[in-house]
Every structure is written in structure tokens, then in C-alpha cells.
Amino acid sequence: xxxxxxxxxxxxxxxxxxxxxxxxxxxxxxxxxxxxxxxxxxxxxxxxxxxxxxxxxxxxxxxxxxxxxxxxxxxxxxxxxxxxxxxxxxxxxxxxxxxxxxxxxxxxxxxxxxxxxxxxxxxxxxxxxxxxxxxxxxxxxxxxxxxxxxxxxxxxxxxxxxxxxxxxxxxxxxxxxxxxxxxxxxxxxxxxxxxxxxxxxxxxxxxxxxxxxxxxxxxxxxxxxxxxxxxxxxxxxxxxxxxxxxxxxxxxxxxxxxxxxxxxxxxxxxxxxxxxxxxxxxxxxxxxxxxxxxxxxxxxxxxxxxxxxxxxxxxxxxxxxxxxxxxxxxxxxxxxxxxxxxxxxxxxxxxxxxxxxxxxxxxxxxxxxxxxxxxxxxxxxxxxxxxxxxxxxxxxxxxxxxxxxxxxxxxxxxxxxxxxxxxxxxxxxxxxxxxxxxxxxxxxxxxxxxxxxxxxxxxxxxxxxxxxxxxxxxxxxxxxxxxxxxxxxxxxxxxxxxxxxxxxxxxxxxxxxxxxxxxxxxxxxxxxxxxxxxxxxxxxxxxxxxxxxxxxxxxxxxxxxxxxxxxxxxxxxxxxxxxxxxxxxxxxxxxxxxxxxx
RNA sequence: GGGCGCGUAGCCUAGCUUGGAUAGGGCAUCGGGUUCCUAACCCGGGGGUCGAGGGUUCAAAUCCCUCCGCGCCCGCCA
Numbered sequence: 084x085x086x087x088x089x090x091x092x093x094x095x096x097x098x099x100x101x102x103x104x105x106x107x108x109x110x111x112x113x114x115x116x117x118x119x120x121x122x123x124x125x126x127x128x129x130x131x132x133x134x135x136x137x138x139x140x141x142x143x144x145x146x147x148x149x150x151x152x153x154x155x156x157x158x159x160x161x162x163x164x165x166x167x168x169x170x171x172x173x174x175x176x177x178x179x180x181x182x183x184x185x186x187x188x189x190x191x192x193x194x195x196x197x198x199x200x201x202x203x204x205x206x207x208x209x210x211x212x213x214x215x216x217x218x219x220x221x222x223x224x225x226x227x228x229x230x231x232x233x234x235x236x237x238x239x240x241x242x243x244x245x246x247x248x249x250x251x252x253x254x255x256x257x258x259x260x261x262x263x264x265x266x267x268x269x270x271x272x273x274x275x276x277x278x279x280x281x282x283x284x285x286x287x288x289x290x291x292x293x294x295x296x297x298x299x300x301x302x303x304x305x306x307x308x309x310x311x312x313x314x315x316x317x318x319x320x321x322x323x324x325x326x327x328x329x330x331x332x333x334x335x336x337x338x339x340x341x342x343x344x345x346x347x348x349x350x351x352x353x354x355x356x357x358x359x360x361x362x363x364x365x366x367x368x369x370x371x372x373x374x375x376x377x378x379x380x381x382x383x384x385x386x387x388x389x390x391x392x393x394x395x396x397x398x399x400x401x402x403x404x405x406x407x408x409x410x411x412x413x414x415x416x417x418x419x420x421x422x423x424x425x426x427x428x429x430x431x432x433x434x435x436x437x438x439x440x441x442x443x444x445x446x447x448x449x450x451x452x453x454x455x456x457x458x459x460x461x462x463x464x465x466x467x468x469x470x471x472x473x474x475x476x477x478x479x480x481x482x483x484x485x486x487x488x489x490x491x492x493x494x495x496x497x498x499x500x501x502x503x504x505x506x507x508x509x510x511x512x513x514x515x516x517x518x519x520x521x522x523x524x525x526x527x528x529x530x531x532x533x534x535x536x537x538x539x540x541x542x543x544x545x546x547x548x549x550x551x552x553x554x555x556x557x558x559x560x561x562x563x564x565x566x567x568x569x570x571x572x573x574x575x576x577x578x579x580x581x582x583x584x585x586x587x588x589x590x591x592x593x594x595x596x597x598x599x600x601x602x603x604x605x606x607x608x609x610x611x612x613x614x615x616x617x618x619x620x621x622x623x624x625x626x627x628x629x630x631x632x633x634x635x636x637x638x639x640x641x642x643x644x645x646x647x648x649x650x651x652x653x654x655x656x657x658x659x660x661x662x663x664x665x666x667x668x669x670x671x672x673x674x675x676x677x678x679x680x681x
Numbered sequence: 682g683g684g685c686g687c688g689u690a691g692c693c694u695a696g697c698u699u700g701g702a703u704a705g706g707g708c709a710u711c712g713g714g715u716u717c718c719u720a721a722c723c724c725g726g727g728g729g730u731c732g733a734g735g736g737u738u739c740a741a742a743u744c745c746c747u748c749c750g751c752g753c754c755c756g757c758c759a
Contacts, residue, residue: 124699131702139701141739151739176739177702220759260759396757407684407755417757424759451685452754476686476752485753510721530721541707542694547687547752554693554708558721561694561707568721576718619698627695630706637722646718659718681721 088167088186092205093610094194095128098182101167102126102136106178109161113154115147128611133172134179135187135604141176151176184600189591191607195661196587203609203668205247210440212248214240217354217361217445218255220262221343223303225350226493227539227550228447228478228486230357234539234674235475236445237359238622241672246617248441254361255431258343258368260424262306264326265313266346267339269305277305278319284308297497299349302342331421333372340368353496357532358674370430376422379430379464383415386463394418404459406452413456425453429460432470442470443620447477473620475544481551494550503531506556507564511681529676530564536675537563541626561630566670567678569633573663574679576645580656589657593650598639599658605632606665613672629669636662 090096103122110117127137144154155173162171162178170181195202216236219229236252243250257263269277277285285305313320326336347364354360370376380397383389388400390412397416401408415426435442446454451474458469477485486493507530511523518526538555542548558564577583594603609628616624645655667677 125701127701133702137702139740141701145739175702257759262759392757394757398757405684409683409755414757419757421757423757428759448686448753450754450759453759455685474686479752507721514719514721545686546694549693551693557708559708560721562721564721565707568719572719572722579718621698623695627706634706638724640718641714641723644718680719 089190089193091194091198094187094190095607095611097190098167098187099123099126099128099136101165102138102180105162105165105168105171106138106158108163109158110143112161113143113147113157114149115143115154117143117146128608131177131179133174133177135182136180138178138180139176140173140178144176184595184603185591187607188594188600188603191603192587192589192591192657192661195606195664196585196657199664200668200671202664203613203672204245205610205614207244207247207249209248211438212243212250212441212443213253213435213439214243214250214443215253215255215435215445216240217359218257219350220257220260221299221347221350222262222266222306223346224297224299225353225496226486227496227499227555228493230354230496230535231475231478231539231544231548232445232447233354233359234357234536235473235544235622237357237674238536238540238625238672239443239445239473239620241674242613242617242622242625243443245613245672248617251362251439252360253363253365253435256343256347256364256366257424258340258366259327259330259371259427260367261323261327263343264323264330264339265309266302266306267336267342268319268323268326269309270302270338270342271336278312278316280312281305281308284311297349297352298345299347299353300497301349302346328419328421330368331371335368340366353500356500356528357496357536358676365431365434367427367431370427370434371422375430375434376427379426379433380416380422382464383426383429383460386465388463392418395420399460399463401456401459404455404462406455406459408452408456413459415460425456425460428453428457429464432457432461433464433466435470436466436468442468443473444470445473445475448474449477450474471620473544476547478548478550481549486550499535499555500531502552503534503556504528505531507531507534507558510558510564515681526678526681529678530558530567530681533563533567533670533675534558535563536673537566537626537629540622540673541630543621543623561626563673563675564681566629566633566666567675568681569636570663570666570670571678571681572640573636573659573666576640576659577656577663578679579646582653582656585660587653587657587660589654591654593654594658596639596643598635598642599655602632602635602639602658602662605635606661609665609669625669625672629666629673632662632666632669636666 088097103119106122107119131137140155140158141151144151147154152175155176155178159171159173159178167183167186168180169183172179217233240250240252390398390400396414396418398412398414401413402411415423454472479485504527508527511526612628670677
């Protein structure tokens with residue numbers, strides 16, 4: 084294979100180009116000229132039942148005023164085959180192309196083995212993107228509803244980077260709202276002075292979080308009771324309101340930020356077990372401190388549809404924005420002069436647009452209206468850009484309803500992790516008696532995390548999810564552990580070969596088994612899968628890909644001997660090495676640990 | 682009431698943005714497979730009005746309309 088037919092970034096590309104070029108010529112001859120881009124968009128790259136790539140000829144036939152089946156036949160005859168595309172055959176209204184198997188195998192294995200950990204990754208360029216995700220209030224432990232945001236957001240950032248868009252992840256820490264302030268309010272009093280209902284609620288029983296000593300669990304403990312208590316008690320409410328005013332004036336109560344920081348630390352510890360980390364933490368109060376809220380407020384007073392209410396509050400008359408607010412107005416500044424969340428969010432997003440060429444916010448569906456409101460305010464401000472929103476639906480409990488911190492219906496991330504790791508540990512112990520304790524623990528931790536991440540990311544974000552333990556803890560079939568297991572299997576084969584570290588010489592002609600060719604086709608598709616997933620933000624496609632590759636690898640593994648084979652041995656080892664590499668790269672994009680053994 | 686989202690076998694789900702050939706998977710179920718590179722695996726069977734109806738089209742799970750069911754939101758909360 085020479086340089087013109089090898090594309091290390093996307094080994095399928097030369098084949099697609101050959102088909103497009105051939106079709107362009109053939110279409111010109113048959114009276115239905117069509118541009119390369121149009122041809123490419125009509126190609127079915129997955130192929131059909133009778134080929135590797137298919138071209139439905141209906142539309143071109145209409146242009147040529149011919150019967151589709153006759154036209155497809157003429158097209159196929161006019162198509163010049165070559166070293167990459169071996170045949171073009173009409174079937175009905177379709178032209179089916181067969182790629183040269185040795186050429187595809189050769190190009191694909193070369194690309195995977197040469198690029199190694201970068202296979203599937205595209206050239207990096209373009210402006211920096213921001214991916215803001217999770218941003219849960221620092222008021223207590225994560226429940227798994229919130230974790231959906233984190234897993235989707237983290238995966239998206241990884242996929243964007245692989246597709247060539249440099250990305251920074253941002254966690255917006257809301258230290259200014261009522262929620263965080265309630266925590267400060269209660270912990271500013273010694274527990275002996277807590278209101279009776281809060282004291283009894285906290286003393287009354289566990290909230291289900293298994294790690295009571297973690298700061299998020301400990302300091303977040305009174306939160307639900309405080310929240311309930313404030314609803315009944317106007318005087319306490321006023322105390323909290325006073326604290327909020329102090330925070331807004333830049334003189335927050337002692338320990339306010341430290342408490343938030345400590346709780347956040349506990350929360351992040353849990354996310355780290357899922358291999359989720361953030362590049363930046365943006366504290367909401369910073370936009371107050373640095374004067375940007377003030378500046379935004381100033382300018383918003385002169386916005387095209389700014390109105391001042393009788394009591395002094397400021398709002399945007401949103402009639403033209405088609406928002407469902409009953410008042411028809413978006414209030415952005417209270418009568419007492421303090422700012423509202425959405426206004427501070429404007430300040431945050433202006434800061435984002437100043438630094439990033441692309442801004443993505445991962446939000447729960449309950450924030451949809453907030454997103455539209457933010458867009459409207461940005462427009463009023465004079466900012467032409469708006470964020471791209473990746474919106475996911477809530478995770479509900481089988482009894483119905485959202486996961487609630489109150490009412491005990493929440494499933495905590497720490498709890499889920501503990502269960503998943505415990506089950507994984509049992510599974511390891513059941514089949515591996517040879518491993519030292521520490522190794523068992525390490526594998527169990529990785530499998531538990533892998534199961535959780537895969538379970539969440541495999542479903543399209545816009546789909547509602549009902550949490551069921553038996554589903555979340557599944558280690559079989561379409562699951563994280565299945566993919567991890569397949570990777571471990573491939574690793575094991577290589578470990579037992581004499582060429583574990585490579586290089587992996589191969590003869591493509593010797594990889595002619597149907598299972599081998601099927602495997603190569605899937606390997607060749609990886610770069611395109613990554614690119615498409617980034618473009619559409621369909622992170623679930625990566626989970627689907629990883630499963631499909633693992634699945635086909637297992638079929639191959641059963642059907643074709645590797646280490647015990649004869650002349651094919653070296654080539655098959657190279658194929659296994661390529662599978663292991665690609666599977667590993669896919670696992671990296673999913674944030675799921677690779678395991679050499681399990 | 683209004684706005685937005687979702688509806689694919691008993692259960693879960695891909696495909697829908699850009700319409701194309703017999704709608705892919707997984708769980709469960711039934712029947713097989715381990716002197717052989719990790720059985721967290723593999724092979725095979727059964728199971729589908731793609732919520733309902735209408736429309737557009739040579740062609741609809743995919744686009745448009747209506748309806749039904751479920752969810753979320755409609756705060757001087759965040």
C-alpha cells in the first residue's frame with residue numbers, strides 16, 4: 084500500500100474516495116451528473132446485505148429519467164474498479180461495492196498499529212471549547228441523577244478532544260444561592276442550638292449514604308431537614324435571606340466558602356472514582372467580586388426591552404422571545420438590588436465567550452427554560468452567540484418520580500459504587516483464586532466504575548431512565564465489564580505470544596476468515612464513529628461501538644485460533660494487537676479503565 | 682392551560698438531525714457448547730401494527746399534521 088492509499092487518521096477514507104470518484108465519473112457518463120459531496124452524503128457506508136458500501140440509485144435515476152433498477156445496472160457497468168474497489172454490482176436499485184479485503188486489512192492494521200493510542204483521534208485544531216457539566220450545588224453527596232450529567236459531560240469532553248476540538252471542562256460552583264447558604268446558616272450554629280426538627284431529623288437515621296465520614300455526607304446531612312424547616316419558619320427564612328445579602332455585598336459569613344469547598348471536595352472524591360475530573364472550577368461569587376455582575380447589570384438596564392417594576396426590580400419584557408413565563412417577564416434584579424441567578428449566569432457566559440470559541444452546557448431537562456431564558460438575556464445584552472445545550476432527562480425511581488434527596492428515594496453514588504464494587508469483587512473471587520488481595524480490589528474497583536459509566540452513557544441523553552439495581556449492576560452483554568473483559572482477553576493472548584511488545588508484522592492476505600474481515604471492518608470504522616459522535620454529541624454511539632467491537636472480537640476468538648495457528652499466527656497476533664489497541668482507545672473515550680487481566 | 686422532551690418485542694436499547702434493501706443489539710426465555718489462546722464468553726430458536734391515525738414521497742421508525750400516554754418546566758428560587 085502506497086502513501087496515496089493509506090490514510091492513518093481514517094483508513095476507510097481512501098476507499099470511500101475511490102468509490103466517490105468512480106461514481107462521479109460513472110454518473111457523468113450515464114446522464115445524471117452529481118458532485119462528490121452529494122454522492123458522499125448519499126452513500127451507505129455501512130453497506131447492505133450484498134456489499135461493503137452501497138449507493139441507492141433512486142434519486143440519480145430520477146435525474147436521468149430512467150428506471151431505478153436499470154439505471155443502477157448501467158451505473159455498475161460504467162463504474163471502473165481498481166485496487167481498492169474490486170467490484171460494483173447492481174441489485175435492484177442499489178449499487179453494491181466490494182472493497183479489496185487485503186487492502187482494507189492492510190490499511191486498517193497499519194493505521195491502528197502505527198498510531199497506537201492516537202488511533203481514532205483526529206488532527207487537533209480550531210478554537211478551544213468549554214464543556215460545563217455537573218455543576219451540582221455543594222450541599223451534599225451526589226445521587227445518581229446528578230451523575231448522569233457528569234458521565235455525559237465527561238464523555239463528551241473526551242470525544243470532542245479526540246475529534247480534534249481542544250476542550251476545557253468547567254464546574255460552576257454555586258456558592259451564592261439559597262442552597263449553599265442554608266448549609267452555612269445551619270453550621271454557623273452549634274448542633275445543640277439547631278432547631279428541634281432539624282436536630283431530630285439528623286439524629287433520626289441515616290440518609291442512606293454509606294460513607295458518613297466524608298465531608299459531603301457529614302455537612303450535607305442537615306440539608307433536607309433545613310430545607311423543610313425553612314418552608315415553615317419565616318424568621319429562619321429571614322436569617323438566611325440576610326446571609327444571602329451579605330454574600331452579595333461581598334462580606335460572606337465566616338466559613339461560607341470553606342464549607343462549600345469541603346463539601347465539594349467530598350463530592351469530587353466520588354466522581355474521581357468514576358475517573359471524572361475537571362479542568363476548572365468557576366465560583367459564582369467570583370463574578371460578583373470582580374465586578375462583572377455589576378457591569379452586566381448596568382448594561383442590562385439599557386437593554387432594548389428592559390423595564391423597571393414599580394418596586395424597583397428590573398426585568399426584560401420577554402414578549403418577543405416566545406417564553407412561557409406567565410408574567411411575560413424575566414426578572415434579573417430584585418427590588419432590593421441583588422442579582423438573580425440567570426443574570427449571574429449571563430456574566431458567566433460572557434466570560435466563557437471571551438475565552439472559548441464554542442460553549443457547551445450539559446443540563447438536566449428541568450433547566451430547559453432556564454437555557455432559553457439565558458439565550459434571551461444574552462441577546463438583550465447584545466451578545467450574538469449562545470451556548471450549545473446538551474440536555475438529558477432525569478433518572479427516575481421505579482415507584483415513579485424523580486430522585487429526591489428528601490423522602491429517601493435517592494440512590495447515592497457512593498452507595499451505588501459500593502454495591503458495584505462489592506459485586507465485581509465476588510465475580511473476580513469466583514473465577515480467580517490466584518490473585519493477591521490487592522489485585523482483586525483493584526480489578527473490582529475498575530469493573531464497578533466501568534459498569535456504572537457504561538450503564539449511564541449507553542442510553543441517549545434525551546431518553547428518560549428508570550433506575551433499577553439489577554440493570555445498573557449488570558456485568559454481561561451490553562455492559563462495561565463485557566468490554567473490559569474483551570480487552571483483558573486480547574491482552575492475555577498477546578501476553579502469551581512471543582511478540583507482546585510488537586512490532587506486529589502481518590500479511591493481510593492471511594487474514595481472510597469471515598470473522599477476521601468483519602473485525603477489520605469494525606476497526607476501520609472507529610475514526611468515523613468518533614467524528615460523528617463529536618459532531619452530533621451522541622456520546623451513546625461510543626458505547627455502542629465499544630460493544631460491537633468487543634462482540635465481534637469474541638466471535639473471532641471462538642472461531643479462529645491465534646496462538647496455535649500455523650502460517651497465520653503472526654498476522655492474527657497483529658489483528659489481536661489492533662483490536663486491543665482500538666478497544667482500549669474506545670474505553671479511554673468512555674472513561675472506563677482498561678484491565679490487562681480480570 | 683401553554684411550552685419543551687420522550688414513546689421501537691415481556692423488559693432495556695441503537696437507528697431519527699442528512700428518508701433508501703429483510704428495523705440492529707442486550708436482558709429474560711427455550712435448546713446447545715468448556716481435555717483447546719480467560720465461559721464476565723460463544724452458537725442456535727421463538728418473540729416487532731417502530732404509541733394511534735392521517736399526509737408528503739418511487740420509498741417513512743426517520744419528514745409534516747392531529748390525537749393519546751408519560752415526564753419536565755411555566756418563581757423578585759437555583
